[in-house]
Amino acid sequence: MTTASDLAGAEWHKSSYSDGGANNCVEIADGFPGVVPVRDSKNPAGHVLLFPAAAWSAFVGGMTADRLR
Numbered sequence: 001m002t003t004a005s006d007l008a009g010a011e012w013h014k015s016s017y018s019d020g021g022a023n024n025c026v027e028i029a030d031g032f033p034g035v036v037p038v039r040d041s042k043n044p045a046g047h048v049l050l051f052p053a054a055a056w057s058a059f060v061g062g063m064t065a066d067r068l069r
Helices: 053-064
Strands: 012-014 026-029 035-040 048-052
Touching: 035 053, 048 053
Parallel strands: none
Antiparallel strands: 012 026, 026 035, 035 048
């Protein structure tokens, strides 16, 4: 199980599609087997959502294929 202390050293990054905006997107962290941590770039000290890796992949795939608009 991933806990808040596990995320202390996480390296967060934004999508290359975030149009360079400083605080208008979500950030994800890699390197957590089975889950994808996601946070709001406007509030990096705030809550983190943990998505099952398969669910996150399905979401990104749907966005890429333009099925979720």
